Amino acid sequence: MVTDAFAATGEHAAAAGGHAAAGSGMPQFEPSVFQHEIFWSIASFVILLYLLRKYVLPPIEKVLDARNEKIRSDLDAAETSRREAEKISAEIQKQLNSARRQAEQTIEEARLEAAKYRELARESLGQELAKKKTLALAEIDTAKASAIAELHHAAVDIAMLATEKLIAKNMTKTETNKMVQEAITAIQESKIPVH
Amino acid sequence: MSLTTASMDFPAHAVAQAAPKMDPLHHFQVVKDVSMSLFGIDISTSNSVYAMWISAGLVMLFFHFAFKDPKTIPGRLQSLGEIGYLFVRGMVDDIIGEKGRPFFPYIFTLFFFILFCNLSGLIPGSFTVTSQLIVTATFSLAIVGFSFAYGFYLHGKRYLKFFVPSGVPLLLTPLMIPIEIISFLARPVSLAVRLFANMTAGHTMLAVMFLYVISLPWWGAWLPFGFTVIFTGVEIFIGFIQAYIFTILTCVYINDSIHMH
Numbered sequence: 001m002v003t004d005a006f007a008a009t010g011e012h013a014a015a016a017g018g019h020a021a022a023g024s025g026m027p028q029f030e031p032s033v034f035q036h037e038i039f040w041s042i043a044s045f046v047i048l049l050y051l052l053r054k055y056v057l058p059p060i061e062k063v064l065d066a067r068n069e070k071i072r073s074d075l076d077a078a079e080t081s082r083r084e085a086e087k088i089s090a091e092i093q094k095q096l097n098s099a100r101r102q103a104e105q106t107i108e109e110a111r112l113e114a115a116k117y118r119e120l121a122r123e124s125l126g127q128e129l130a131k132k133k134t135l136a137l138a139e140i141d142t143a144k145a146s147a148i149a150e151l152h153h154a155a156v157d158i159a160m161l162a163t164e165k166l167i168a169k170n171m172t173k174t175e176t177n178k179m180v181q182e183a184i185t186a187i188q189e190s191k192i193p194v195h
Numbered sequence: 196m197s198l199t200t201a202s203m204d205f206p207a208h209a210v211a212q213a214a215p216k217m218d219p220l221h222h223f224q225v226v227k228d229v230s231m232s233l234f235g236i237d238i239s240t241s242n243s244v245y246a247m248w249i250s251a252g253l254v255m256l257f258f259h260f261a262f263k264d265p266k267t268i269p270g271r272l273q274s275l276g277e278i279g280y281l282f283v284r285g286m287v288d289d290i291i292g293e294k295g296r297p298f299f300p301y302i303f304t305l306f307f308f309i310l311f312c313n314l315s316g317l318i319p320g321s322f323t324v325t326s327q328l329i330v331t332a333t334f335s336l337a338i339v340g341f342s343f344a345y346g347f348y349l350h351g352k353r354y355l356k357f358f359v360p361s362g363v364p365l366l367l368t369p370l371m372i373p374i375e376i377i378s379f380l381a382r383p384v385s386l387a388v389r390l391f392a393n394m395t396a397g398h399t400m401l402a403v404m405f406l407y408v409i410s411l412p413w414w415g416a417w418l419p420f421g422f423t424v425i426f427t428g429v430e431i432f433i434g435f436i437q438a439y440i441f442t443i444l445t446c447v448y449i450n451d452s453i454h455m456h
Contacts (some may be wrong), residue, residue, distance in 0.1 A: 015341040026220060028395065033225040034329045035237040040244040041324075048251040049304040049396055056258040057300060060280045063265035063273075 313434030
């Protein structure tokens with residue numbers, strides 16, 4: 001059966017090619033078709049090559065090149081942005097540092113100022129107090145002096161009144177004055193403490 | 196391959212009539228269509244020639260639609276086209292390098308022509324161009340012949356050193372030179388036969404299985420039919436692999452003629 005089939009193939013090929021087949025039974029070895037197969041293989045290849053070269057390869061290369069270019073430029077842009085961002089970040093860090101330093105400085109200054117004011121306040125308070133004390137003392141002295149003077153007058157008046165009443169009958173004015181003088185002197189000498 | 200029809204109760208003459216159709220090699224038959232000749236060269240068209248044109252046309256159609264409106268961010272089809280382009284580009288760059296650039300269009304065309312011939316041949320009723328030894332031989336001889344000529348063009352007489360492996364003791368050179376020459380001559384043969392044999396074998400296998408499908412009763416036919424389904428997938432893979440091997444060996448041969456070894 002198999003051989004029959006192969007024989008039939010041979011006949012078939014013979015019918016198609018017009019020549020006897022090589023006897024192998026495979027239609028591929030039928031030489032009568034070789035010439036046009038060779039011609040058209042080469043011709044088809046050359047035509048396809050021409051068409052691909054003219055219409056297919058340039059657009060592919062164009063789009064690939066464009067993409068490469070885009071990727072490259074995007075990468076470049078990204079690199080630039082990154083560098084810029086780094087710069088900005090460094091700048092911000094610097095500003096932050098300086099701000100912090102400034103704040104610290106301000107706080108320190110404020111602390112010093114406050115200390116100074118406290119000191120000043122304390123000082124002025126002391127002065128005020130001292131002044132007030134001095135004033136009070138002076139007032140006290142004045143009050144003492146006036147008290148003494150008043151006492152003196154009162155004492156003189158009392159003494160004069162008493163002496164007047166006591167001595168009015170038997171003493172002259174001259175004697176009375178003399179005795180008052182003596183009495184005053186005695187009082188002054190004895191320095192009766194009033195306060 | 197046993198086409199026993201005796202069990203199927205066909206009359207003998209029916210079997211005889213069916214015999215050409217039951218032939219698993221039938222679909223490799225080149226049938227001339229329009230007979231033409233040009234300066235004594237036969238340029239007739241045939242089913243094989245039409246299949247070439249269709250394959251080439253499919254290559255053009257594929258790339259036309261893939262790059263109809265090329266975008267920086269590609270769609271699916273464009274991505275596929277770019278993958279194909281970069282695949283061949285990578286092959287040329289990796290194997291040949293900078294000097295391979297001028298050959299890139301040729302290798303690109305070769306890869307996609309063979310690939311689409313392999314794949315379009317899998318469509319039922321179509322013709323597999325690469326299953327014709329004469330077609331693969333045409334390409335392989337052209338490639339090896341070109342690489343040989345190009346080697347001479349680049350290196351002149353020094354190219355003959357290609358057949359004298361360096362580092363071999365002088366005593367062995369009379370032995371090594373014939374071996375190198377034979378291995379060089381084997382190049383076009385192996386290149387052509389590999390592709391032809393792979394395609395022929397795969398398609399013959401499919402044809403045999405289909406013949407089983409039509410000759411077995413329905414309860415038995417599903418087994419070979421299932422096999423053809425699976426094997427068609429394998430054939431798609433083989434189509435890719437063989438196109439790749441054919442192309443990469445082309446790169447290797449061109450590289451040999453440029454850089455020697």
